[in-house]
Amino acid sequence: MKDLHSIQHLIEAFEELPSIGRKSATRLALSLAKDKFKALKLINAIEEVVTNVKTCEVCGNFSEHEICNICDDPNRDKMLAIVESPKDIMLIEESGSYHGYYFVLSHLDDEHIQKLRDIIKNKKIKEIIFAFPPSVESEARSLYLEDKLKDLNVEFSQIAQGVPTGVHFENVDMNSLAKAIKLRFKMNS
Numbered sequence: 001m002k003d004l005h006s007i008q009h010l011i012e013a014f015e016e017l018p019s020i021g022r023k024s025a026t027r028l029a030l031s032l033a034k035d036k037f038k039a040l041k042l043i044n045a046i047e048e049v050v051t052n053v054k055t056c057e058v059c060g061n062f063s064e065h066e067i068c069n070i071c072d073d074p075n076r077d078k079m080l081a082i083v084e085s086p087k088d089i090m091l092i093e094e095s096g097s098y099h100g101y102y103f104v105l106s107h108l109d110d111e112h113i114q115k116l117r118d119i120i121k122n123k124k125i126k127e128i129i130f131a132f133p134p135s136v137e138s139e140a141r142s143l144y145l146e147d148k149l150k151d152l153n154v155e156f157s158q159i160a161q162g163v164p165t166g167v168h169f170e171n172v173d174m175n176s177l178a179k180a181i182k183l184r185f186k187m188n189s
C-alpha cells in the first residue's frame, strides 16, 4: 500500500476512536475514499462539533452554550446526580427516570469540590445521588464526597441494584438504569 498513505492515515485515525478495531477502521476509510460526498459530510459534521461544542461552566456537561440547557432550566427537581462523564448524563436523560440537575466529576480535586458546593447552594439542592457505576472505588469516592459536602444540609443516596458491579452504564439496558435511579437508597451517615 505504498501509494496509499492517505488511506493508511485515515485508518490509523479511526483506530484511535473508542470501539473501532483495525477491520472496522479499514472498512470506514475505504468507504469514505469511494464516496467523496459522504466524506465531506463527515468532515463538516466533525468540524461543527469541534467549533460549537464546549463544556458547561456549571456542571461539566457538553453544551453549545456557556451554560447547558439542563443547568439553565429552573424547573428541574432540586436533586443533583453526580456522574463520571457527560456520556452518563445522556444515558440517564434518555432513560427518562430523572429530572434533576447533574454534575460531572472528572477529577476529585479541590476545584471540582468547590464547583460542586457552588451548584448545590445556587440550585438549592436537597438530595445528592451518587450515580457512579458500582465498584469499590465508586463506593470510596462517594464516602469521601459525602464527608466533604455533609455540612450543606443535603440528603445522600446511591443508585440501586440493576446496575451490576463493575459494569458501565452504556452496557446496561435503559430499563435497568431507570430502575436503579428510581430505587436509589439513602446512605446512612
Ligand SMILES: [Zn+2]
Pocket: 056, 057, 058, 059, 060, 061, 067, 068, 069, 070, 071, 072
Ligand atoms: Zn450544565
